[in-house]
Amino acid sequence: MAVKVAEEWLATCGGCEVTLLDLGEALLDLLPKLEFVHMPVIMDHKYYGQMGEREKLEIPEADVGLISGSVRNEENRHVAEEMRRKCKTLITVGACATYGGIPALNNLCTVADITKLVYQDTPSTDAAATPTQEIPALEERVYAVSEIVKVDIKLPGCPTTPELLAEALTCLLEGREFKLTERSVCDECPTKREKKAVTAIKRPLESVEFTPGQPLSEVRCFMEQGFLCQGPATMSGCGGSEKVTRCIKAYMPCRGCYGPIREGANPMVDMMGALSSIGLNPREIVDRAPTFNRFIGAQGRLKPGMGGR
Amino acid sequence: MSNEFEPIIIAFCCNWCSYTGADLAGVSRLQYPPNIRIIRVMCSGMVHPNLVIDALTKGADGVLICGCHHGDCHYLEGNLKAESRADAIGLMLEDFGLEPERFRLEWISASEGPKFAQVMQEMTMAIKQIGPSSFRTF
Numbered sequence: 001m002a003v004k005v006a007e008e009w010l011a012t013c014g015g016c017e018v019t020l021l022d023l024g025e026a027l028l029d030l031l032p033k034l035e036f037v038h039m040p041v042i043m044d045h046k047y048y049g050q051m052g053e054r055e056k057l058e059i060p061e062a063d064v065g066l067i068s069g070s071v072r073n074e075e076n077r078h079v080a081e082e083m084r085r086k087c088k089t090l091i092t093v094g095a096c097a098t099y100g101g102i103p104a105l106n107n108l109c110t111v112a113d114i115t116k117l118v119y120q121d122t123p124s125t126d127a128a129a130t131p132t133q134e135i136p137a138l139e140e141r142v143y144a145v146s147e148i149v150k151v152d153i154k155l156p157g158c159p160t161t162p163e164l165l166a167e168a169l170t171c172l173l174e175g176r177e178f179k180l181t182e183r184s185v186c187d188e189c190p191t192k193r194e195k196k197a198v199t200a201i202k203r204p205l206e207s208v209e210f211t212p213g214q215p216l217s218e219v220r221c222f223m224e225q226g227f228l229c230q231g232p233a234t235m236s237g238c239g240g241s242e243k244v245t246r247c248i249k250a251y252m253p254c255r256g257c258y259g260p261i262r263e264g265a266n267p268m269v270d271m272m273g274a275l276s277s278i279g280l281n282p283r284e285i286v287d288r289a290p291t292f293n294r295f296i297g298a299q300g301r302l303k304p305g306m307g308g309r
Numbered sequence: 310m311s312n313e314f315e316p317i318i319i320a321f322c323c324n325w326c327s328y329t330g331a332d333l334a335g336v337s338r339l340q341y342p343p344n345i346r347i348i349r350v351m352c353s354g355m356v357h358p359n360l361v362i363d364a365l366t367k368g369a370d371g372v373l374i375c376g377c378h379h380g381d382c383h384y385l386e387g388n389l390k391a392e393s394r395a396d397a398i399g400l401m402l403e404d405f406g407l408e409p410e411r412f413r414l415e416w417i418s419a420s421e422g423p424k425f426a427q428v429m430q431e432m433t434m435a436i437k438q439i440g441p442s443s444f445r446t447f
Contacts, residue, residue: 266362268404272397273358277390282397289404306404 002035006062012069015159016094075136084149100298158257163240185231230256233267268292316370327375333422354387
């Protein structure tokens with residue numbers, strides 16, 4: 001009998017749903033074993049019944065629940081809670097659901113700041129009161145799903161990788177334990193390291209020094225070139241079977257979407273330490289809190305007033 | 310028992326200078342407050358900002374890093390590393406809503422027992438004045 005799967009998206013862009021399609025051939029092997037009972041991105045299935053006849057939000061029972069996106073408003077919270085009630089195993093897919101993701105950058109401001117900017121202060125807006133009817137109220141801050149309900153498996157990444165998603169689903173189907181690596185991006189990085197920075201800190205719009213086609217093993221470590229590569233504080237694994245992580249492979253500094261290497265680590269502290277250890281000046285970093293918490297601002301990592309601007 | 314606030318202060322002391330300095334303070338029977346918990350490390354350059362922030366966010370009211378004077382480092386430039394990291398730690402205290410006085414970097418050589426006792430006294434006084442850390446739950 002096929003395993004029933006329910007999928008939900010909260011505050012998210014939809015990239016993680018694309019990852020599911022991006023499974024490629026692995027999807028062909030998986031599909032016969034899965035039966036999607038609820039998935040708003042591809043199925044017309046309404047929370048309150050097709051005619052809106054139900055009084056309570058309802059999602060069908062499922063064995064596995066996939067959630068992408070963070071909890072930004074009350075609707076997100078209710079959906080997350082209903083998913084937990086109806087799914088035996090709950091998986092968060094992607095950085096937003098696991099660590100807050102890009103929406104959690106909102107945690108640098110209060111809800112009052114945000115609504116004031118959006119409904120009153122932007123130059124192209126006719127100032128108006130914040131709507132209160134027929135749209136769900138914003139939560140006080142942006143939460144990762146695990147802050148609202150218990151989550152069984154967490155898949156980081158922006159978006160998460162098809163390999164990781166396939167591995168998690170396969171583990172569940174075969175009854176194996178699913179484990180993430182505890183290695184950092186630097187552990188898998190082939191670039192040349194000399195433990196001394198060659199310049200001052202550079203902005204991301206400047207280009208990494210390399211000649212196209214040059215093997216990575218001959219390129220100087222991006223952080224030593226002055227870029228804020230988040231490798232030292234970020235979990236490895238986005239390269240899948242190729243090991244070398246996605247951004248590094250494209251000669252780009254790591255942006256940290258895979259989140260902390262282990263639970264409880266604080267990437268901002270790790271990064272500030274790593275930078276100053278190789279001789280870069282931490283005072284030159286503009287916006288350190290949002291830069292080093294770009295994908296992981298929930299779980300109390302970003303708070304109003306932080307930043308160092 | 311008085312109800313006066315007794316801070317918990319962690320002091321990371323390098324094996325070669327500051328820990329020996331602390332030893333000298335003890336052997337010389339110099340008085341300093343019992344609020345200091347010394348952790349011996351091989352070099353001030355191995356005290357990662359993680360350890361300091363972790364200590365401060367998990368119950369310590371103050372943290373000291375003590376190392377050798379410039380030029381005296383047993384590992385040549387470990388203390389310089391500690392110095393540049395201290396700058397980063399100072400910046401981050403603000404992000405965590407902690408007062409800058411809660412962290413201090415000091416150079417104490419093996420022969421500076423009196424200086425060790427004095428720094429510990431100053432630190433304890435300073436922390437007593439600003440009160441318990443906002444992260445403290447006990």
